[in-house]
Amino acid sequence: MKTSFLRVFWPESSTRIQGVIRFRWIAIVGLIFGAIPLLQVGYLQKTQMPYLMAVIALLALFNGLTQGIWSKPSASQESRILFVQLLVDLLAATGLLFASGSANNPFIFVLCIHAFLGGMLLRGYRSLSFGFLVLLLLSILQAETFQDAKITVNVDTREVFFNFLAQWTIIIVSWGVAYLFASLLEKQEERIRNLQERQLKADRLKSLGALAAGFSHQMATPLNALKLRVDRAARKSVSQPEIQAELADAQESLSECIAIFHQMAGVFSNSTGGDLQKIKVKPLLLDILKAWKQDHPSVNVETHFQEGDVVCEVQALALSQTLFDLLDNAAEASDFKETVSLRLFTEGQSLILEVVDLGKGLSKEVISRLGEPFITDKKHGNGLGIYSAQMAAQAMGGEFSLFNNKSGKGATARLLISMVAPQEG
Template sequence: MMVGTVPLLQAGYLLREQLFYFMAVIALLAVFNGMTQGIWSKTSSAKEQSLLFVQLLVDLLAVTGLLFVSGSAANPFIFILTLHAFLGGMLLRTKRSYVFAAVILGLLAILQTETNKDLAVTINVNRSEMYFQFLFQWVVVIGAWFVAHLFSGLLEKQEERIRSLQNRQHRADRLKSLGALAAGFSHEMATPLNSLKLRLDRGVRKLGDPVAAHSEIQQAQMSLDECISIFQKMAGVFTSSATDGELQKLNIHSVLKDIVHSWEIDNKVTLHKEWTASQVYCRLQPLSFAQAVLDLLDNAKEASPTASEISLRVFENDQEVVIEIVDAGSGVSPEIIERLGEPFNTNKQNGNGLGVYSAMMTAQSMGGEFSLSNNTSGKGATARLSIPYEESV
């Protein structure tokens, strides 16, 4: 409407004395749209449709008012109502879409009635051509709404189908992961349990020799501790999301700073950190996120030679916060990378592979991704955790 101000003045649809009020309405409409756009980010999904309906309705009423004072249905910009009909049919759902369509048609009828009154006193007016234009306007507006409403319904059904397929795939992945976890668990538990049984049997046979029996019992206790450690690690993987509850909107830099500081104190290691503290908020499960970062830092420390530098890089990339932990070890074998994310997938002598598995599950639960790759320098590996962020303040 603002772009068409000059042509409307030249064609006589808009009078110069109306120009101030015309531009004032456009300015107020722009302010209103800007304010409602700011409210969008703070509105729950349940109220989005109501806010959208009000926003479109205010736009429609303001534009109709501008058309009313600048030629009504004879104004060439009357087809801006078609745009509103299309948006209403596309964006609004259920009864709101039908109500909005009825409001548009009602306002169109008012504009056409006003135009008809103005032309009633005009000489040599072709009534048939005027009525044909009115009919054409109705057809275009109704057609735009109907096509958009139909297309929106098809998109909604397609989205439901995609969500259904994603849920099925997610369940299939969980079953596959559970099978791999069960197989790996059986394999991991077999060695310490066999060792525990063997040590106990030998300890019983050597009861006559207290020293030898004590040594065997100590070895049996170590095997038992290893079994307990595996059980606890598995319990942590499966219960972390349940104990965390819902995702919480937190400043990821603040949370990460506390986690890293605590790890540095406990391990007496100072990381080489590259990040700028900023107000970036992510939806996190605090406990599982902290555990994933701590596990990755522990892995980096174990993989790196003593006194070598471990780097931590945090940066923003394409609406995501990326956390990279770089070690100075010998890298990761292609077999490990190929089976990345499988439980008990490790080449460490005393490792169980559940740390990387837990990190991947944690990243996916927060809508992010996890990857592990060897550094291009040929020395060490990089664990990369990316999490989508919502806003920067």
């Protein structure tokens, strides 16, 4: 029953403005029922009742209009409308306090609530401005109270000033705590959103990989059979040059299709299979680079390795294939003319491996759809190298990112892996 009642009062889809509207209705009801005890204790005179009723009526009218017009604003309007909403409540509360004891009214803590809401719901200069307005209005109330205290017999002004200082302190602390707490919540929500997006993308990539592996497995057999038939037809058409030329083109296309299907299946199996092994990363990278240089002797690769060595849990085969693909991509992006940089360094408890090229950089589509197969800027590429790097990073509990360099020339592929322990000696 409690949960259902709460959901009726505050549905999950409620905006911050809708929450303020609901709280204002509660405040209006509280003012109506609180008028009687205020009259009894003398903080509210009968002559002030019309003023109180007028304020309540105006708040109710404003709340009704807000509920119909501003309850669901656009994202760009929400902060501005929230500021207006809280300011109206603040002015109404200050007016009521001014008419019923000013700073001596025990309900002065209402300003603390407004300061807290301003720090919690508003951001940036609007929040600072609102906090300043709360203090300004408090000062007006305190000035009115001080004027009354000067003409009152046997009033200790030092005690009055101490109460004023306490009120200022409580309001400033209320605003500051709310602002800091809201900032922490925003950062936590952003972190949760990023983690959810990463998990969603990882699940989508795994699904694509499983689909690609199954599809390539199913298509490999008929394609191989078709290639055998084309090869047989090519041998029989030796005396017909025109037909043989067409069959030669068909053979080349079929071989390319079969290679792509095998690569798709191999990428998925290499990036998801295999046990993690504790390996010294730097010697492994040097061996991989040496093997890659044998096939690309003309490409200049600069290495920037941090001193010392670290041990990480990796899949050696997947890491080797990933580095081969990233070096291939960097060399191709640089037209095999510019220098490619291979960097290895630590950051906190993570090892970071970067491959940097000086090519034309990446398009927005490739960056926004990072890791999806067949999304590439290369004319004859298939995007499987980046997909392989993404899957390998996930399999090793790391992260993979790809971004354009700040210099405006080239791009950087970054692989982040958690370290096991520093290697001594």
